[in-house]
Amino acid sequence: MPAQIHTLPTPHRQTPTVEPDRGDWGALRAELHSRCADQDLATLWAELVAGERRALLASARLVERDPRLAIHDLPKASRDALRAAIHRMSQYAGQLRDGLNGHRPHKSRELAAHARQALAEGNTEAALHWLAIIERGVE
Numbered sequence: 340m341p342a343q344i345h346t347l348p349t350p351h352r353q354t355p356t357v358e359p360d361r362g363d364w365g366a367l368r369a370e371l372h373s374r375c376a377d378q379d380l381a382t383l384w385a386e387l388v389a390g391e392r393r394a395l396l397a398s399a400r401l402v403e404r405d406p407r408l409a410i411h412d413l414p415k416a417s418r419d420a421l422r423a424a425i426h427r428m429s430q431y432a433g434q435l436r437d438g439l440n441g442h443r444p445h446k447s448r449e450l451a452a453h454a455r456q457a458l459a460e461g462n463t464e465a466a467l468h469w470l471a472i473i474e475r476g477v478e
Contacts, residue, residue: 399424
């Protein structure tokens, strides 16, 4: 009588389903990890010429540092000082730009005043016209 061969049951392993990246949290996580590793700072540093690097080092009070060094050759405290200097310089540049543009209110305020005036006059069609312009976006 021939021997019957039975295969042993093997456990069926289903691969776990991977949840889709909801709300781009994965991209945000990757960006934060990159920032913690100073990758954003390294990218910016690589794009700067020697004079710009010297100015940034001076702003960070790191004048003794060689501007030819790679960003990862600097100690963490120096990288943090550079990041703070970039932030300060960026804020200063924004203030200068705002000063050159004048301290006038946003254009949407003027349009909103026209809409309010139209409503006060009972002209809803004109008010809707001004509101539509505001909703489209004014820079």
